[in-house]
Amino acid sequence: MIQIKLPFIHLKTNAFSYVIHITQVEKIEHVYFGKPLIDDDFKPLLFKPTAGVGSAILYDRNGQNLNLDFFPSEYSEFGKGDFRLTPLELHMPDGSFVTDFVYHSHEIQKGIYPSNDLPIGKENDSVESLILTLKDTKYDLYLKLIYTLYEDSDVLGRRAILVNNDETVHIRKLMSMMVDFVDCDYDLLSLQGGWIKESHKEITPLQRGTLLLESTTGASSNRVNPGFILMKKGTHEDFGSCYGFNLIYSGNHYEAIQVSNHGMTRVMSGIHPQAFHYELAKGQSFETPEAILTFSALGLNTLSNQFHHFIHEHITPRQFKGLLRPVVINSWEAFFFDFNESKLVSLAKKAKKLGVELFVLDDGWFGNRNDDTSSLGDYTVNLKKLKGGLKRLSDTIHKLGLKFGLWFEPEMISEKSVLYQTHPDWVVKVDGRTPSLGRNQWVLDLTNGEVRNYILKSMKQILNETLIDYIKWDMNRHITDAYSKHVKHPGMFYHEYIKGLYAILKDLTETYPNLWIESCSSGGNRFDLGMLSYTPYVWASDNTDPIERLKIQGGLSYFYPLSTISAHVSLSPHAQTIRTTPLSTRFNVAAMGCLGYELNLKYVTKAEQTEIKHQIELYKIYREVFQQGHFYRFNSPRKDLTLFQVSHNQTHILGFYQNGYDASPNTDVIQVKNLKPNQTYSIESVQQTMPIQQFGHLIAHAIPIKLNPNGYLMHKIGQYKRLNNATESYVVSGAALMQGIPVIQQFSGTYYNEQTRLLGDFGSQIYIIKEVGETHA
The missing domain is CATH 2.70.98.60 (alpha-galactosidase from lactobacil brevis)
Structure with a gap:
């Protein structure tokens, strides 16, 4: 509501009042920004300089x-x-x-x-x-x-x-x-x-x-x-x-x-x-x-x-408002540039069996793109890798029952490219200076209408010839050598570049309104409301280590909902940290966002594939909660613990993430926010498993026969068998859950049994909380 009673202007919502004053000298005074006001006499709120100050x-x-x-x-x-x-x-x-x-x-x-x-x-x-x-x-x-x-x-x-x-x-x-x-x-x-x-x-x-x-x-x-x-x-x-x-x-x-x-x-x-x-x-x-x-x-x-x-x-494009994001598998960490059609289809088939919905072919499908030194700016399909072209690959993926996505980096150009040989003048550079390289590439001048038209024409040709449901829009370097002959003044370049980018995205999204676009810029280098106005979600970081992702996704959550945060499960140890983390934790963190997988299933054991299938099944059941729910952070009771909660309708999901483990740890108490005190709730931990190898030589104390923990037989068993962790199930009042209830004791150095929580370093747990009925007085 906007109310005007000059000299005051009052802008008001349920959360705040914002008051402006037109002074007698006709300068605009900021009067108030805070809790909603019910009194429209704002004179007492005015600034009151009466004594003057020195040097005024x-x-x-x-x-x-x-x-x-x-x-x-x-x-x-x-x-x-x-x-x-x-x-x-x-x-x-x-x-x-x-x-x-x-x-x-x-x-x-x-x-x-x-x-x-x-x-x-x-x-x-x-x-x-x-x-x-x-x-x-x-x-x-x-x-x-x-x-x-x-x-x-x-x-x-x-x-x-x-x-x-x-x-x-x-x-x-x-x-x-x-x-x-x-x-x-x-x-x-x-x-x-x-x-x-x-x-x-x-x-x-x-x-x-x-x-x-x-x-x-x-x-x-x-x-x-x-x-x-x-x-x-x-x-x-x-x-x-x-x-x-x-x-x-x-x-x-x-x-x-x-x-x-x-x-x-x-x-x-x-x-x-x-x-x-x-x-x-x-x-x-x-x-x-x-x-x-x-x-x-x-x-x-x-x-x-x-x-x-x-x-x-x-902000979210209207056609994607409330639309649930698909579960993705991306080819990048599986193959990088080294792939062919057979490898891709094999990965897609395995992913489909696990419940994945969208297969994305990342970098390396065009020109002579076998590393990052060539071919950006070219859109010709590499027929050595994809003998039947993109269309045949897309058709094959769709026949498997998957949607198909493709990676583009439209804003960039390689020196080793047909485009550069034809249009060296399209590079962002200053005449007489050699432009600086970043990731072996230069930036295309988006202030130039010819460049924008070329990008749109090239992308539309592929989108018109091939059934593509999704594109990943990447931008892998910062801008240097900022200059263009197509702007009046060099000081207009950066802003006109962004306007050029928006013009391309506007054209593309209007032409293909149902095309999913995931924005990316070396990870989260362009995670902002401008990109989200055209692209429903953003790849938050190239770092898929879940412990690092807790900080990244937790930080983003202050401003951006989970529906905008793309998060993937990858293999461990992680390429960015060489840290080993449990498969359960990788999922439990990625689920607090738009879930995807970025790994070669060839290196995932049968037991792990079963676990992934269960993960995806769980995510699909609660996808609306994860992507559209209200998100809450907690004031953590200890420095090595992160707690997230997401709630939608009568379902609440609590994520418990342990960044480290102390010997003989304190009792864990979990709380759930914003429940009805007099309502009854069920709370259940999600079943998750642990690799046998996690126990190492200690496994000899837990099984009746003595086997070499590093031997062939234990290795073979570990490919097909994982150990169940403890599960919990309670029915309790909302009042008690908001106050906090103790959960099962973590392993404390002795006497392991099936009801002991074994989390260890980087362990985690997800709890599902549902409303079940009235508590009787």
């Missing part, structure tokens, strides 16, 4: 003055006395950087104020927009601040549009949003990392000065995700006040959190100003990406679920 510069207008440096602004600017970071920097026609935007007009619009070429939230009946227009006092230059209230998701969208009706203006910085808080008692939660260590949660206390979260790689980056949270001291998963921010954008981004010398906190988010320069001629306008804001007074889990609801309702 006073802004004069309408017979009033204002110290802009000591003022909670809604959108500040450079040159009129605010010496903090500003969201706006323009090179004006008079040669200065001074601007002076004041209130001009406002309007409320049902639905979403349209965007020309950037993805924004999708509307429904709950959405309305405020257009707050400011005008420069010297030039015919307008700044439209767009506020879109997604009331059903408790989310506020903010973006800015600069409209020039005067002489040419040069934009050097234009943030999507800015907000000032009058205090600084916050911790910053951000997602930091790099390749194979994406999206690790990091908490930083605010202090005077500026914290920057930024990407300059040309993508939203695996280094710092554009999502971040400011939380009051003491806030945790289920308690406290917190503010969440994100950006619907896939390029270079910039988030600044600055604490002033008077303890005020300024937050801004938008396109990174580094190497950014946009020429705006008369009659033109420039639009920023949409920033997303939300607030929770009930801790981080509530904040996350507001983000998740927003993505499900307003």
Whole structure:
């Protein structure tokens, strides 16, 4: 709901109120962002500077003055006395950087104020927009601040549009949003990392000065995700006040959190100003990406679920909203580049028997692509590997009862390629300089319409000739040598590149609306709301080690729902860590996302294949819960334990993940969130097995005959037989489960029996909790 009683504007949802004040000097004051307000007398909430401060510069207008440096602004600017970071920097026609935007007009619009070429939230009946227009006092230059209230998701969208009706203006910085808080008692939660260590949660206390979260790689980056949270001291998963921010954008981004010398906190988010320069001629306008804001007074889990609801309702492409993601097997870790049609079909047949639904052929199917040094940019099928071509392979896969998917890397080009020999000018580079290589490849210039047309024509030819249900869209390097003759100014390159990418994705998704697209960029290098506007989910990381994935998927869960997180089970030990983990844990972690397998079933024993079949059967039963449920993290009772919960309708699934094992460990107590206290629930652990080899020489103490634990016979038995771990089953009240109940003791160094939980290092367990009936008083 948007209410206007000038000089106040009130934007309200069930979770928060957001209040703006138009001051007497016609500057826009940020008044309030927090718990919903029922009183519409906002005057007591206004900032109250009465004594003045030293070194003040006073802004004069309408017979009033204002110290802009000591003022909670809604959108500040450079040159009129605010010496903090500003969201706006323009090179004006008079040669200065001074601007002076004041209130001009406002309007409320049902639905979403349209965007020309950037993805924004999708509307429904709950959405309305405020257009707050400011005008420069010297030039015919307008700044439209767009506020879109997604009331059903408790989310506020903010973006800015600069409209020039005067002489040419040069934009050097234009943030999507800015907000000032009058205090600084916050911790910053951000997602930091790099390749194979994406999206690790990091908490930083605010202090005077500026914290920057930024990407300059040309993508939203695996280094710092554009999502971040400011939380009051003491806030945790289920308690406290917190503010969440994100950006619907896939390029270079910039988030600044600055604490002033008077303890005020300024937050801004938008396109990174580094190497950014946009020429705006008369009659033109420039639009920023949409920033997303939300607030929770009930801790981080509530904040996350507001983000998740927003993505499900307003970001995910409509045709995939609520559609359950298929169970995938991907060929990459099975074969890398070394495959032929026979190997692929053999893997597909085995995967089908285990319950897999979609077979994906990854890199290496085109040109002379036998390693990563050649053929990117070419789309001719390698007939040495695929003698019958893609169509025959696709037809064979479909006849098996599987869907077929194919890997593409459309944004890249290899020097050893037909495309490069034909169009060396299509490479992103600076004339006279040798462009830097990354993974033996260069970047194609997506600001060039010919390049975009070539990519679309090439991909459409394959999609039209071959039945393809899914594509994996990869992008395996950062952008360097950023320059193009197809943009007016070099400072426009990065943004125009991303707009070019969006144009390709828009065309492709409109032409093939039912085509699943999984975004990937060396793993999670482009995990953002911009890509999710076109692709329903993202490959979260090239790291498939489940212990590392707990940190990666746990970090992503603060901003993104499980339906967007692609997670696969691979062989162990893991290529990224050389860590050995149980098959059960690999599944138990991957199930907290969109499940897939990435392994060569040739190296999986019959006993393990049986286990995988049971895993997939379980996942399919509860797929809607895993992919569409409400997700919760726990304040872990110990540092080596991670707990996740996902709930949908009357079913709750609890994941218990042990990162290490202590001798003679403490008793484990498990809790379940958000149950009905007076309801009865069943709780059952999922049956899982252990390899006999896990016991090593100790197996001699558990069986009546003495066998060499490293001998042929034990090895042979282990291929067909695994040992059952303890299972648990209880019926208990919701009140007790929310309080916490003890579970079966873990092995404590002696006296193993069938009712002992044997988890050990990196062990885990999934519990299924269902509502069964009323508890009698």
